[in-house]
Amino acid sequence: MKETMEFKTETKKLLDMMINSIYTHKEIFLRELISNASDAIDKRHYLSLTNTNIPTTEYEIKVEANKDAKTLTISDNGIGMTKEELQEHLGTIAKSGSKEFLEKMSESKGDVDIIGQFGVGFYSAFMVAKKVTVLTKSVNSDKAYLFESEGLDSFTIEEAQKDDFGSEITLYLREDTEDEKYSSYLDEWEIKNLITKYSDYIRYPIKTWVTEYDTNDDKDSKKEPKSHLELKTINSMIPLWKKNKSEVTDEELNNFYKSKFMDYQDPITSIHVNVEGMLTYNALLFIPKKPFYDFYSDRNEKGLQLYTKGVFILDKCKELIPDYLRFVKGLVDSADLPLNISREMLQEDRAIKKIATNVEKKILSELQSMLKNDRDKYLEFYKDYGLNLKYGLYEDMGSKKDQLKDLILLNSFNEEKLITFNEYKEKMPEDQKAFYYIVAKDKQAAKALPQMDLLISKGYDVLILNDDVDEFMIQVLKDYDGKEFKSVNKDDLGLMDEKEAKKIDKLAKSKKNLLNQIKEDLGSVAEVRLSKKLVEAPACVSTEGEITFEMERVLKSQNHDVKATRILELNPNHNLFKVIEATYKENKEEAKKLVNIIYGNALLEEGVIPDNPKSFRDDISNLILNLNPNLKLDDEVVDVDAEEVEENTENEDKKEEK
Numbered sequence: 001m002k003e004t005m006e007f008k009t010e011t012k013k014l015l016d017m018m019i020n021s022i023y024t025h026k027e028i029f030l031r032e033l034i035s036n037a038s039d040a041i042d043k044r045h046y047l048s049l050t051n052t053n054i055p056t057t058e059y060e061i062k063v064e065a066n067k068d069a070k071t072l073t074i075s076d077n078g079i080g081m082t083k084e085e086l087q088e089h090l091g092t093i094a095k096s097g098s099k100e101f102l103e104k105m106s107e108s109k110g111d112v113d114i115i116g117q118f119g120v121g122f123y124s125a126f127m128v129a130k131k132v133t134v135l136t137k138s139v140n141s142d143k144a145y146l147f148e149s150e151g152l153d154s155f156t157i158e159e160a161q162k163d164d165f166g167s168e169i170t171l172y173l174r175e176d177t178e179d180e181k182y183s184s185y186l187d188e189w190e191i192k193n194l195i196t197k198y199s200d201y202i203r204y205p206i207k208t209w210v211t212e213y214d215t216n217d218d219k220d221s222k223k224e225p226k227s228h229l230e231l232k233t234i235n236s237m238i239p240l241w242k243k244n245k246s247e248v249t250d251e252e253l254n255n256f257y258k259s260k261f262m263d264y265q266d267p268i269t270s271i272h273v274n275v276e277g278m279l280t281y282n283a284l285l286f287i288p289k290k291p292f293y294d295f296y297s298d299r300n301e302k303g304l305q306l307y308t309k310g311v312f313i314l315d316k317c318k319e320l321i322p323d324y325l326r327f328v329k330g331l332v333d334s335a336d337l338p339l340n341i342s343r344e345m346l347q348e349d350r351a352i353k354k355i356a357t358n359v360e361k362k363i364l365s366e367l368q369s370m371l372k373n374d375r376d377k378y379l380e381f382y383k384d385y386g387l388n389l390k391y392g393l394y395e396d397m398g399s400k401k402d403q404l405k406d407l408i409l410l411n412s413f414n415e416e417k418l419i420t421f422n423e424y425k426e427k428m429p430e431d432q433k434a435f436y437y438i439v440a441k442d443k444q445a446a447k448a449l450p451q452m453d454l455l456i457s458k459g460y461d462v463l464i465l466n467d468d469v470d471e472f473m474i475q476v477l478k479d480y481d482g483k484e485f486k487s488v489n490k491d492d493l494g495l496m497d498e499k500e501a502k503k504i505d506k507l508a509k510s511k512k513n514l515l516n517q518i519k520e521d522l523g524s525v526a527e528v529r530l531s532k533k534l535v536e537a538p539a540c541v542s543t544e545g546e547i548t549f550e551m552e553r554v555l556k557s558q559n560h561d562v563k564a565t566r567i568l569e570l571n572p573n574h575n576l577f578k579v580i581e582a583t584y585k586e587n588k589e590e591a592k593k594l595v596n597i598i599y600g601n602a603l604l605e606e607g608v609i610p611d612n613p614k615s616f617r618d619d620i621s622n623l624i625l626n627l628n629p630n631l632k633l634d635d636e637v638v639d640v641d642a643e644e645v646e647e648n649t650e651n652e653d654k655k656e657e658k
Contacts (some may be wrong), residue, residue: 002158005087007149026180029128029257030063030191030196032121033074033169035063039204040078040167044139047079054139055315058373062231063195063208065186070173072129077166080138087155088145090122093535098578122169126151128182129171135160136167160390192234198259201240205233229375241284241333245272257286261329265289268381270364273359281355285330285363291384294299295327302326304359306346307333319346320356324392324400325363325406327385332359367407371420379418382409390469405477410470413438413446414461415604421480424461428483435480437463439471439550449605450537454495457535462488468554475546477509488533489606490543490567496532507572514581515570521592522599524566524611531569541602542567556609568599594618 041059062075081089081131081420130150136145139354144162149155162168173182184190191208199206214226230631240248240256254266266289285304302323303316320332336351346352371378382389384609386409393404409418414427440446446464447456455462465471474485486493496504507517508530519528526544534540541565543549552564570577573611576598583591595618600610612618 002156004154004156004333006154026127027185027194028198029124029171030074030185030194032124034061034063034195034199034202034206035259036121036168037074037076037078038199038204040076040080041204042078044077044079044165047139059204061202061204061206063191063206065188065191065209067183067186070183070186071170072173073168073170075166075168080141080165080167081134081136081145082138082141083143083145083157085138086134086136086145090149090155091149118610125169125171128173128185130174131172133170133172134167135162135170137162137165139165152208162602195234197255200235201256201259202235203237203239203528205237206235207231207233210234213304239333241272241282241331245274255286256284257329260331261286261288263288263292267329269366269370271362273362275358279334279336279351279354279465281332281334281336283330283332283355283362284358285328285359287328287381287385289380291327300326306330306337308337309333309335313337314346317346317352319349319352320359322356322360322392322400324388324395325360327388328363361403364403364407371407379409382418387467390467390473392475394469394473401477405480408473410437411443411464411466412461413443413452413456413464414459424463425481425483427461429458430459432460432482433494435463436460436486436487436488436493437465437474439548441466449488450535451533451542452532452538452600453535453537454493455488456472458495461497465550468550469549471548472554487548490548492531501532504532504572511572511581514584518568518570518583518595521595522568525568525599526565528568528570530572534569534571534574535593536574538571538574539602540569540597541599541606541608542569549608553607568602570598593622597623 003303038061041061044054045056045059048056057077059077062073064073064075065071066073132149134147135144136157144160146160147155147157173185174180176183185194188209188211192210194205195208208231209229210232211227212230214228240252250270253270254273257263257267257270258265267286268289269287271283271285273281273285275281283304292300301316301318302321302325303314303318304320306314307318321328332355334351334355337349338345346603367378368379370381381508389404389407393401393408406420406422409420412419412424415442421435438446438449438452442450443464446452446462451482452462465474471487479487480487511530515528517531520523522528525541531540544567545565547555547562547564549564552562555562570580580591580594580598583594596615600616600619
């Protein structure tokens with residue numbers, strides 16, 4: 001008995017988009033259906049290893065064209081489907097993420113190949129077919145069923161006859177149009193081309209009917225040689241990751257990646273790993289050209305696909321890749337893992353841990369090679385994934401800093417490009433004792449900070465940190481090749497002439513009472529000192545201890561109640577310091593307002609809002625008002641006659657017209 005059922009709402013929308021949207025790569029429907037067939041055989045094979053009631057067979061996938069009926073049939077002898085599975089997998093979108101898929105489809109405007117990213121491969125058939133039937137028989141059932149749909153509102157399911165297990169999908173192709181020749185998918189050459197292009201790595205034979213010509217022994221004969229059709233295997237069947245690296249072309253790797261991981265762009269690079277010995281495994285890894293659409297969302301899961309002895313085990317094995325390399329796509333196939341390995345076993349398995357360590361080393365080695373031999377490609381990579389490396393260096397108390405420090409690139413004051421720590425070190429003058437860095441948005445912002453004057457005068461380069469994690473990363477590193485990192489924003493740079501430094505120390509002792517008074521009046525600073533790094537600016541604010549202004553900002557954004565320890569540094573060679581001292585002698589209240597303004601301005605230069613903005617504003621207003629005490633001001637606001645103003649304006653306009 002034939003049952004008619006309604007598609008779910010989201011499935012209807014999806015089918016409508018499949019049927020009516022214009023795609024530049026409609027041909028990928030065959031890739032999707034063949035991949036589904038391969039998955040079905042994987043499932044049957046896996047079950048047969050643990051269940052003796054499920055028979056094994058010579059697995060194969062067939063692609064057969066019928067030009068007279070204008071149909072294309074893709075069949076497999078995989079696991080098949082029960083009636084309930086037909087309803088679940090074909091009557092509604094099988095995987096989660098259907099809403100996101102629909103949103104992505106509407107954004108893509110048909111020029112981005114995203115089919116398959118959400119488990120909707122079967123529905124791609126409706127891009128080329130006006131009707132689709134699925135004849136299937138599950139290894140778990142004695143009954144066969146026929147699914148039929150024209151991709152509109154409903155589908156039907158009825159009992160049918162089928163001798164062997166598996167599924168047979170028949171596409172009734174659309175009529176040709178000016179823009180699309182659907183009948184081309186029935187051509188022998190096109191079928192062979194698409195199988196080779198998209199599915200050559202499938203490890204089960206993909207067969208189709210191929211024209212073979214009989215041998216004609218009579219060389220002088222003008223007759224056309226006779227031909228016949230043979231069912232031949234088109235794909236190589238050797239998994240790409242099992243082949244030697246020298247046997248695989250870049251084009252094959254790129255096509256494999258795009259097909260396997262549903263990307264429309266070639267990867268930045270691919271990494272082929274083949275290890276034999278105490279631990280035997282193959283790995284094929286890729287770095288996507290751009291982060292996937294959900295890379296920064298909670299839905300994104302890290303992990304590599306896991307195979308054991310060629311049998312698919314897990315789609316995302318997170319134990320195989322560290323968090324900071326979560327952007328890497330790929331798979332690992334090991335002969336040293338049991339077929340029935342569980343998630344709990346994976347977490348404890350020594351072989352998995354060893355493979356993960358080796359895979360990480362291999363990826364970092366590839367990045368080092370890219371940085372050394374193809375700087376432009378590395379910069380392209382670093383633009384999207386450099387932040388991940390920085391977090392990797394910072395995480396776990398810097399346990400991976402030795403592996404990652406030479407992959408980090410930063411802006412610098414003297415260079416017009418991103419540089420490594422080693423490149424900074426190589427250009428250091430002989431008298432430079434440390435790495436100097438400053439937290440700033442860019443070079444212009446760095447130059448505006450008063451602490452930079454002394455370094456600029458000496459020609460020393462300064463690393464510019466502009467990512468939230470940068471300063472945390474630097475503190476974890478502590479030093480590079482024996483040279484410590486010093487913050488221009490907070491540390492005593494030790495660059496002043498020794499004679500001049502002693503002079504300032506002596507002056508600081510004599511001005512101790514003044515400095516203590518300023519500290520007491522400000523209230524929010526831990527110390528007021530005479531600076532040894534200011535040249536032209538009258539003052540600056542630095543920090544002391546682990547927490548800096550930038551760290552304070554980052555941690556507060558994460559709801560941590562922290563505050564940097566603030567130090568006010570005054571330039572003893574600036575006339576403003578003399579003004580402060582003289583004002584304290586004449587009028588302590590006015591002096592207090594003056595240092596409040598100086599301190600507030602120094603905070604603003606660091607990008608920090610003054611502790612009491614209202615007091616800061618009032619002190620500036622009073623200072624301006626008292627600049628010229630003899631200036632005469634009107635006692636009353638002038639009363640303006642609106643009508644008189646309007647009349648004068650009209651008269652002026654008339655004069656201009658004349």
